Amino acid sequence: MMNKIYMDHSATTPVDSHVVDTMLPYLREQYGNPSSIHSFGRATKIAIEEAREKIAAILNARPNEIFFTSGGTESDNLAIKGTALQLQDKGKHIITSQTEHHAVLRTCQFLETIGYRVTYLKPDSHGQIHPGDVESAIDNETILISIMHANNETGTINPIDEIGQIARENNIFFHSDAVQSFGKLDIKLNELPIDLLTITSHKIYGPKGIGALFVRNGVKLMKQLHGGEHERGLRAGTENVAGMVGFAKAAELMIQNHEQNTHHIQNLSDTLIKGIVESIDRVHFNGHPEHRLPNVVNISFEGVEGESLLMGLDLRGIAVSSGSACTSGSIEPSHVLLAMNVSSQLAQASVRFSLGRKNTIEEVEYVVGKTKEIVNRLRSFSPFS
DSSP states (O other): OOOOOEEBBBTTOOOOOOHHHGGGGTTTTTTOOTTOOOHHHHHHHHHHHHHHHHHHHHOOOOOGEEEESSHHHHHHHHHHHHHHTTTTTTTTEEEETTTOOOOHHHHHHHHTTTTEEEEEEEETTTTTTOOOHHHHOOTTEEEEOOOOOOOTTOOOBBBHHHHHHHHHTOEEEEEEEEETTTTTOOOOEEESOSSEEEESHHHHHTOOOOEEEEOTTOOOOOOSSSSSOOGTTTTOOOOOOHHHHHHHHHHHHHHHHHHHHHHHHHHHHHHHHHHHHHSSSSEESSSSSSOOTTTTTEEEETTHHHHHHHHHHHHHTOOOSSEEEETTEEEOOOOHHHHHHHHHHHHEEEEEEEEEEEEEHHHHHHHHHHHHHHHHHHHHHTOOO
């Protein structure tokens, strides 16, 4: 048996050793509170602003447009609630999609309980949101459009340039959750018509508990955390200095090795898909065949429960994700796949493989072999096979 194989990089990534080394001084020697005016505080304040500048440069944004948060969920909440509350006198209508991350969906559902209207757009069978559907949903009370850049379950990439242009032409703010695409796709905010963008560290080999929200100059948000004047008054709370420094270092490393890593991961992904399709019958690829992230492979296996396949792979040292979610002890099919008109049975039979830069062809071949073995065994006693 091979060593443990990790193919769940869309859930989180291991922290790069260079990132850890960069963070350590801010956990040991340079521990000052950035709000303090003495030398300890000034040193950490400088580190924060340098980290902000590095992330801004990678996004082709201005440093004062980057606000650090605790991660993607907080950034999504700040973008959506902050906009909705700030503009409530202008209108109370928000447009989003049925395939968003729960950080967006549940924030929108909360706003519905306090009087906002939300339109949840349905994707096509590949999981893409059509710009025309966005345009058709706009009314005179629409204040925000929130459509993710790339889906976390299928890897499908949305045409955010076109959607953002529609938003701009209608004088509506546009937010995009780019948690999955940051580090995999080139994002140039000086060219894209995006007002608010969510990114996070732990998807790019950085630490957990740190993310950022891009807020284009001129966009006003109502703060969600009240306290001190941290993050220029928008996000109160003593700063996670080590996390910010680590995030910036991870982003730097991501850019330095981007082309090489993308080519490597695309090759792994193509090999995985080819191996599964050629060795296992009755499989269905979920997501866009072309417009998708290079590292995400979502496949449904007829006659197999995804959770059982996941556990079988885990027993063999292979970590992947199921397309189902466990809620109150019952397995619910993926809301993303159901929105794409994938049947409930196939949605529950789905598995997401998400590859990383340290995975190898040998690991992929091993995973294909073990997947075939487990699928055949599960089908042998499945009532649906």
